[in-house]
Amino acid sequence: MSPSRVRQAVAHVQETLSVSQRRACRVLDQHRSTQRYGRKVKDDEARLVKRIHELVRRHSRYGYRRVWALLVNEGWSVNVKRIERLWRREGLKVPKKPRKKRRLGSSENACHRRRSERMNDVWCWDFAFDRTVSGSTLKWLSIIDEFTRECLTLTVDRSITSEDVIDALAELFAIRGVPAHIRSDNGPEFIAKSIGNWTRQLEISTLYIAPGAPWENGYAESFHSKLRDEFLACEEFTSLPEARLLTSAWKREYNEVRPHSSLGHVAPTAFARACADSVRAAPSLHQHTLTTPRLS
Numbered sequence: 001m002s003p004s005r006v007r008q009a010v011a012h013v014q015e016t017l018s019v020s021q022r023r024a025c026r027v028l029d030q031h032r033s034t035q036r037y038g039r040k041v042k043d044d045e046a047r048l049v050k051r052i053h054e055l056v057r058r059h060s061r062y063g064y065r066r067v068w069a070l071l072v073n074e075g076w077s078v079n080v081k082r083i084e085r086l087w088r089r090e091g092l093k094v095p096k097k098p099r100k101k102r103r104l105g106s107s108e109n110a111c112h113r114r115r116s117e118r119m120n121d122v123w124c125w126d127f128a129f130d131r132t133v134s135g136s137t138l139k140w141l142s143i144i145d146e147f148t149r150e151c152l153t154l155t156v157d158r159s160i161t162s163e164d165v166i167d168a169l170a171e172l173f174a175i176r177g178v179p180a181h182i183r184s185d186n187g188p189e190f191i192a193k194s195i196g197n198w199t200r201q202l203e204i205s206t207l208y209i210a211p212g213a214p215w216e217n218g219y220a221e222s223f224h225s226k227l228r229d230e231f232l233a234c235e236e237f238t239s240l241p242e243a244r245l246l247t248s249a250w251k252r253e254y255n256e257v258r259p260h261s262s263l264g265h266v267a268p269t270a271f272a273r274a275c276a277d278s279v280r281a282a283p284s285l286h287q288h289t290l291t292t293p294r295l296s
Contacts, residue, residue: 006030007037048078049086056092063094114183114207116146119275120176122207123152124183125190126220127160128227132237140247141168142227146183146219148272149260152176154227154251156243162192173202183207183217226254 001009006028013024025032048071055067062070064087068080108114116122128140141160143153153168182199184190186208199206209216231250237243259265 003034003037007035010035045086048076049090051076052083052086052090052092060094064092114181119145119147119272120179122146122181122183123179124217124220125153125165126185126217126224127187127189128224128232130232130237132239132243134238136240138237138240138243140227141165142220142223143168143172144219144223145179145268145272148268148275149219149223149263150268150272151223151251151254154247156240156247158240160189162189162195165189166195166198178202178204181205181207183209183220185209185214185217186211 007030010021010024010028010030013019013028014021017024021032021035024030025035051071051074052067055062055070059066059070064083065080067087068078068083071078071083114122122145123143124146125141125143128142130138130140132138137158138156139158139160140154140156141164142151144150145152152172155164155168157164182204184206189195190206191208196206214221227250231246235246237246255269256267258267260268260271263271
């Protein structure tokens with residue numbers, strides 16, 4: 001407790017228990033000379049406190065040390081300890097930084113507005129960055145199926161251009177088929193004319209999110225948070241070949257082993273297999289229904 005608080009406590013004990021000042025000071029371990037001390041108010045204190053409040057209203061993020069520096073620059077002859085005492089007495093403090101509000105955005109291409117309805121309906125892609133132990137840049141390209149949460153592609157290189165993106169997509173199309181939509185931000189690799197012309201030829205709709213609104217590409221952001229937390233933050237890469245080897249192993253574990261909470265704790269590959277089986281079963285059931293004669 002501060003000396004002023006202890007003085008108040010001694011006075012309270014004297015008044016409440018009707019004991020002498022000597023006994024109250026002995027019990028509360030307070031020197032009697034300190035108890036009898038009376039604070040001397042300087043003539044300029046009222047003006048100083050008023051000026052402190054004016055500076056606080058003008059500079060709400062300043063603490064007492066910065067306010068003291070401003071006062072000294074203005075010509076006040078005052079010690080920083082005195083400003084700290086007045087600061088505490090007036091109950092002043094620097095407010096905590098407010099958390100920025102995360103807006104959902106107004107883009108019609110956001111993941112919460114244009115949701116994926118089936119497998120291969122909407123894919124999303126984005127980039128992640130890290131460095132080797134020597135400081136060289138590594139760049140990851142990820143492509144995710146938003147419905148099954150599968151990581152379809154996770155490639156790493158020193159740099160990835162729009163041509164590299166087209167090559168990765170072409171290889172993926174040959175294996176899995178062509179999606180109906182691809183969601184991405186407005187990065188130069190994604191808005192390149194070569195990619196735009198190619199996706200239009202394949203009749204793929206590109207869903208570009210609003211600039212400065214990464215949460216509209218929420219599935220890619222969610223995947224990258226897991227990538228960063230479970231892989232990039234845990235591994236040190238000495239070379240590009242090592243990064244490629246470890247990336248391939250992590251991608252396989254993510255798709256085939258790691259339970260996904262949004263899929264009922266089922267691995268994405270198993271969930272995608274179940275989706276594919278249901279899609280294959282649906283046409284035969286529909287055809288059987290159409291060809292079955294009606295009973296009169």
